[in-house]
Amino acid sequence: MQCSYFDAGRCRSCTLMGVPHAEQVAGKERHCRELLVAYPGLEWLPPVAGGGSGYRNKAKMVVGGTAAAPTIGILDADGHGIDLRACGLCSPGLLAAFPTLAEFVTRANLTPYDVPGRTGELKYLLVTESPGGELMLRFVLRSQEPVARIRKHLPALRADLPQLAVVSVNLLPEHKAVVEGDRELVLTRTSTLRMHVAGLDLHLRPQSFFQTNTEIAAALYRRASEWVDELGPASLWDLYCGVGGFALHCADPTRDVVGIETSVEAVAGARLSARDAGLGRVRFEAGDATAFALAADDAPDLVIVNPPRRGVGAELSAWLEHSSVRHVIYSSCNAVSLARDLAAMPSLRPRRAQVLDMFPQTTHYEVMVLLERP
Structure with a gap:
């Protein structure tokens, strides 16, 4: 690779x-x-x-940059965003979704969390793809302040990404080195992603572990x-x-x-x-x-x-x-x-x-x- x-x-x-x-x-x-x-x-x-390559069914993407020009990927040693939206480890379905998700960050005016300054709201985008191509999207936020904007623009996002089955918000108010917090707000009627694996359907909910x-x-x-x-x-x-x-x-x-x-x-x-x-x-x-x-x-x-x-x-x-x-x-x-x-x-x-x-x-x-x- x-x-x-x-x-x-x-x-x-x-x-x-x-x-x-x-x-x-x-x-x-x-x-x-x-x-x-x-x-x-x-x-x-x-x-x-x-x-x-192309094997990862889940991407834990740090959001950096600005709402107008977000990066989706990791942070450098100084806490600045490095965009990795073309990462070859991610499944084709995840790669296809990343540009649309970046556009949504801008549309909903979701300010990326600035680690050095401890300001902003959006910390991570956690995206999982099922074997059938459906997606689960989780916004990891510092507070509920942006939730109303996410709800407002969610219909347009689902129109752009019809494979989006589950959308939720995870709240992580603390400044610490973890990916998610304890509280989850599911924004869609569907709350489980169906993972058909080795002949059986497994139901994956937000905050559940599944093999990468x-x-x-x-x-x-x-x-x-x-x-x-x-x-x-x-x-x-x-x-x-x-x-x-x-x-x-x-x-x-x-x-x-x-x-x-x-x-x-x-x-x-x-x-x-x-x-x-x-x-x-x-x-x-x-x-x-x-x-x-x-x-x-x-x-x-x-x-x-x-x-x-x-x-x-x-x-x-x-x-x-x-x-x-x-x-x-x-x-x-x-x-x-x-x-x-x-x-x-x-x-x-x-x-x-x-x-x-x-x-x-x-x-x-x-x-x-x-x-x-x-």
Whole structure:
């Protein structure tokens, strides 16, 4: 992949830019193998590469410049906007929407937030594209002051972008290094984006996490489903379940499935997906994964964990180690924390592993490991 922003030194986020994609994937698998070298009997399945460009289904774009001439992209070291609206990592649908969104910023007179001066209103545009081409757009604002103008001009925006299904405002009044706040105002009748992935519709609501790379997410769900079907557990937990991707794809009429996720919005979407798919033995609850496990009266046959970069941590690792759980499927976006967690669960031996290139052009990747209690 060739990137004019990288070549010009305007954006260096993609640290592997210029390295052939096959070499990137090989290097990631090599890195993961080195971290898991303590398990010599581990079977490594061929890595999943996917496409090296145009893969991002979500763009977190900082808005800079002025309302009359906004930039959509990132900020430089001095807090000034760098426009990246032609970023080659974003899906074609996102790229096509960016010019219209920039025009809307001007039309609605949305003053970009000035980080050094701590003035202005519009901080981010968060845009997600479904596999079917529909869009979710979230305006991250410092206050509600611009909401009336957004509502006023929203019909014209939807006429210009007919694929726009969900529009919301997220309020982030604090000056801190986070992307979004706690409060969300949905401005459209529709509040969920339908993500058709690996044969199932997943419902994505604002403030819900979904994997950045739809193609690789589908590969993850298919692989987990294959492993679960092979093992045939009667009960399964999906911890850190997000919108329920693993739980829903591993559901079976003979299997009790529980998904646990801290995000209330994600749980609402997961419940809707289960209902639409007619999955009566799948339930989702909002809560902390570790607290749920520690408070449970019984353990399931199999647990799927898909934690954030910090990993599952000492408490949940210890619970898994001393539980009666026979199998664990651990999907990790950080092999360093994965290796640490595996070392804390010596009774659960890694049996299979697969690297999936969720984030081409960067050093990050996903790895899924099947653990088994002898």
